[in-house]
Amino acid sequence: MKKYIYYPNFEPPENEWLKFSILYLDKFESIIPYNRQHLISNDYRKLQNETDLVDFFSPEYYQGEQASLKAISEAERIIKRTYESSFLFNRVNIFRDWKNPNTWDYQIYGEKFSNSWVEFCEGEKIGRRNADGIVLPRSLAFLYMTHLAKAIAFERNGSIITDNLQLQLYVQ
Structure with missing residues (x-):
């Protein structure tokens, strides 16, 4: 099966x-x-x-840590080459979208990621920590959740x- x-x-x-x-x-x-x-x-x-x-x-925690490290690496690549990668998200400038707090509407619960993911997102100003975990733009949350699911x-x-x-x- x-x-x-x-x-x-x-x-x-x-x-x-x-x-x-x-x-x-x-x-x-x-x-x-x-x-x-x-x-x-x-x-x-x-x-x-x-x-x-x-x-x-x-x-498990280690799965969230693995996903966090891979998502950070992928997000860094997208940020550095945003115009080359934005088409993957059907956007012109995905990094600009990520930095807009008005797009931070997707909750990922803290049990799904490591602290390094929160620190990265807050450092890049593309997400905000809250009591339940982190709030991110939907496309960035999808990027992270893809790595966790994988x-x-x-x-x-x-x-x-x-x-x-x-x-x-x-x-x-």
């Missing part, structure tokens, strides 16, 4: 995608820290409890899967 690691959200926001995944995938796991599983919808929890189609995976999938001999079509060029 092929394993899929779903990201970037705790659960698919669209029922259509969830129906597709249930029909065509053997099983997928959402990246949900143990301390955040109370945030899951009742329907999604019921699906997890009553079937073997969906499961939750709580990342680290988990590699270790679990699986593949990553997302419902975020806007950033599909980045994943490839």
Whole structure:
């Protein structure tokens, strides 16, 4: 049975995608820290409890550290060569977008990353620490979550899967 690691959200926001995944995938796991599983919808929890189609995976610290280091390296490359990389996010200047606090609308919980990621984002002024973790622009959060999902999938001999079509060029 092929394993899929779903990201970037705790659960698919669209029922259509969830129906597709249930029909065509053997099983997928959402990246949900143990301390955040109370945030899951009742329907999604019921699906997890009553079937073997969906499961939750709580990342370990070292997986967050691996993802943090890879995401920092990737973000640094994008910042240095922003015009060459911005097309991956369907933007003209992705770094300018990242630096705009009005775009910081995506929460990544602290159990998913290491302190080096927060320090990098705050140092570059592309994110803000809060009580739950860090708030970032959606595209930067997606970059990070891609690396976290890849680290988990590699270790679990699986593949990553997302419902975020806007950033599909980045994943490839």
